Structures are given as C-alpha cells and as structure tokens.
Amino acid sequence: MDENEILGPQRLGPLTPLVGEWEGDVGIDLSYHNKDDETSKTSYFEKAWFKPIPVQENGQQSMDGLSYQSTAWRHGEEAMDPFHDEVGYLLWDKKNGQVIRSVVFGRGIAILAGADAGPRDKEIHFKATLGDPCYGILQNKYLMGRATLKSFESTLKLNDDGSITHSSDIVLKLGALNGEEMHHTDVNTLHRVKRYHPGAEHQ
Secondary structure, eight states, X not given: OOTTOOOOXXXXXXXXXXXXXXXXXXXXXXXXXXXXXXXXXXXEEEEEEEEEEEEEEETTEEEEEEEEEEEEEETTOTTSOOSEEEEEEEEEETTTTEEEEEEEETTTEEEEEEEEOOTTOSEEEEEEETTOSSSOEEEOHHHHHHEEEEEEEEEEEEOTTSOEEEEEEEEEEEXXXXXXXXXXXXXXXXXXXXXXXXXXXTO
C-alpha cells in the first residue's frame, strides 16, 4: 500500500468500499432452463445495495457488517419480473480474519459461506458445502429431490477503477440431467450509482 494513501479507519475491513448502491449491465448467467430443457447463457442487468448494520455480538465475538440486496433482470425483460433476487448479510470478523456471507435466495435456499480475509484485501473468496455444519447449504424439499445444491463458491473483487466484480459457481445435481452434476455460474461488474453520505444525496 502507498504510504501516502489515506483510507480512514476501515471499520468494515475489506467490506468498506461496498457501502452504497450499484448497477451492472454486463451480467452473464449460465444455467439449466427447465422450460426449454437446455443449458444456456443469459445476459442480465442487476441492481444492488449495501447498507451498514449495528455491531453484531456473540459473547466474545464482535462483528461489523452490511445488509445487502441484489436483484437481476434478463436483458429485454427489465420492465418485467426479475429472474433472480437475493438478500443477506456480509459480516467482518476482524479478530479471526473472516468475512461471513449469509444469503437467502427467493427459491427457498439459504447459504452461510465463509472466507479468510485481511482488512484491506481486494478479493474475497467465499465457500459453502452441502452438509458442512458451519459453512453450509439449506434448500427446500423439491430442490433436494430434483436439483440438489452440492457446493457454492463466490468471489467478490474490488477493481482499481472503483467498480466491483462478483462471480459465483454453484454445483448442482440435476434430476433433469439424469443426476449429472453441472456448474451454474454467474458473473457481473457493477458501478456505484449512489453513496450513503450526508453530502451526496443526489449522486
């Protein structure tokens, strides 16, 4: 780090640059489409926000963090229902050098994923595995029988131009593919469109 660079207290650790509202129009989703019985790529537009939350304490554990929401629309369907929506928390455990991502997807899926991270890291790599008692995956009965989520990995990268790039790789065991496993992947780059700051209401 440049010794002349001034970054402030970084109370949120590597999550500090995320605070605000973001948009991205270059998303690519690779997934199986039940209605068409095919695996294909879909381009999409995404909106997201990250807001600070009160300090979270579990006995001796103390964490700062963000609540967040992400919603995505396929290109050409921006005025229609989104095809993806998720809400969750990103928590910074400074003492243990961990970022925790708890996320709920509208399809009846809940994931708790963990990542080792330093206070000024520019990339955070999350991972969760089905059956893991700590960083694991929960899903509804329908999915367990027809599209079981085996593992979840995602990366959040802070780019030099101030944008953020997120990517994810979900391994699924699909009944429609005779139990074969496939990788459902997503990637998008977002730019901040609003800062949460008293002097920046119109940014």
